[in-house]
Amino acid sequence: MSVDNLDDYIRSHIDPEGDYLHRLYRDTQLRLSYGQMACGHVQGRLLKMFTRMVQPRLAVELGTFSGYSALCIAEGLEDGAVLHTFEIYDEQEDFTRPWIEGSYYADKIRLHIGDALQLIPEMGLTDIDLAFVDADKRHYVDFYEMLLPRVRKGGFIIADNTLWYGHVVEEKTRESDQQTLGIKAFNDLLANDYRVEKVIVPVRDGLTIIRKK
């Protein structure tokens, strides 16, 4: 059985993504460069399920892009809970804001345009229950160190792309490949970080689930 067959099998045996997300995913692929950055059906259902399990009151996302993962997290939020999602690329707003504001979950999502590394401390966000990190791979260590003191004890950080197309196992990484170096530095830091419990789940491009002790 090929990987494609298995992917089809998984997609047909889990919750459907629904018409709205299906249309958003298609629009993302048609109109945006690097459309493959959107997390898609399987990881989207996983994010919703994690959100259901954690039951956050306050969630943050670093890296909104077209809004696909933000909508999946919002779908899992209880009434009264909020997701703050941050996107640094201001030209992304014209595409993403209408998709978020036109959705069933608009009242649960606050979209902020700017650098999450700067905005989250400026906004004074603390007692975060769930953080999803999916922004610039070169700054994963900075995102993590900024977030950890702001996440409540027992709260979670989920970091995406932590296997980085398998490049993390390369013996030698070129100095110019700053994204691989960023992910490797993050994974190495976590491996010896006793402030947290962590596990890497090899779904899609690797998801690291981190729980603050």
Ligand SMILES: C[S@@+](CC[C@H](N)C(=O)[O-])C[C@H]1O[C@@H](n2cnc3c(N)ncnc32)[C@H](O)[C@@H]1O
């Ligand atoms: C992989 S995409 C996010 C995909 C989205 N989470 C999803 O799964 O549908 C990464 C996004 O992070 C944004 N980004 C990069 N660095 C950022 C930062 N420091 N703060 C906020 N957004 C950032 C990029 O512009 C890009 O749109």
